[in-house]
Amino acid sequence: MKLIILGKPSSGKGTQAKLLAEKLNLKHISTGDLLREELKLKTPLAKKVESYMKAGSLVPDSWILELIKNNLPEDNYILDGFPRSLSQAESLAKITKINLVLDLFCEDDLIIKRTIRRxxxxxxxxxxxxxxxxxxxxxxxxxxxxxxxxxxDNEKTIKNRLQVYNNDTSPLIDYYKKRNIYSKVDGSLSIKEVQSLALKKITTIK
Ligand SMILES: [Zn+2]
Known part of the structure; x- marks a missing residue:
């Protein structure tokens, strides 16, 4: 089973990805975690990526893809934080076939409230x-x-991050809808409720 979890910042996708990975015995592949591991190992790729991040620039797709490729098992995983854009999704489609994309949907207002309260x-x-x-x-x-x-976790920063998400990542919704693997879950609910809804969606693909 090959899953993608989509969601705005503070949608709870990291938490859900971890829970689903434990429950379904999947490898949780978070680009954030991968990057931190690479940085610890001081790989040449990590150094390149770090210099971009420090400069505040967007890390080139090809490098993120290299990081994913190096860590992607044959099967049984959940991708968290990748893809973030159409071009990343297209690159991913060339190396694997995803079964289901779970979108933990939340309105922007709720995301802002959650972030400020965190x-x-x-x-x-x-x-x-x-x-x-x-x-x-x-x-x-x-x-x-x-x-x-x-x-x-302030209003200005989260609004900027939401704008980036809405511009770059939201087009993935249509992209995966067209491929009949998109599934929306109400991300405004409690962690337990979201998890049981997500699990129900996953059982439909088995
Ligand atoms: Zn404590």
Whole structure:
């Protein structure tokens, strides 16, 4: 089974991808994680990519594709964070055949609200937000540390990221609809509800 998970920033796609990977025994391939691993290993590709990211430029498709190719198993995976554009989707179609694209759809307003509310525990990494609210304000339920807000989690930055998503990634919806592998899931629901809806969609392809 070869899946893609699509979703705006803060749509919960990383969380869902991880849960689905565990449940269905798939490899979770996140471009963010791959890049971090490459950086640790200091590969030549990682160094090239890092220099682009530092300069704030968009990393060329060919390099991201190389990263994906190097890490893509024959089967049984869920892609998270790739493809992000039509040209990436077309490149991917040349090397593999995806079975299903799950789109965790959320309206922009909800994404903005979620992002602004997000608080993170610096000690254990727990993430709080609209669905998970700490029992004591700004204190981690799990370890009692003070929670913080990531500097990027502000309205201006999230609006910019949404604009990029809506311009570059949203065209993938039509692209995959035409190929009859697109499936929309209501991403505004709780983590559990989204997961059970996603699992139902996946069983239809088996
Ligand atoms: Zn904590």
């Amino acid at each position: 608080r993170i525990c610096p000690n254990c990494g727990a993430i709080y937000g609209s669905t998970l609210i700490p029992k004591v304000k700004d204190i981690c339920d799990k370890c009692g540390s003070g929670l913080y807000q990531r500097p990027d």
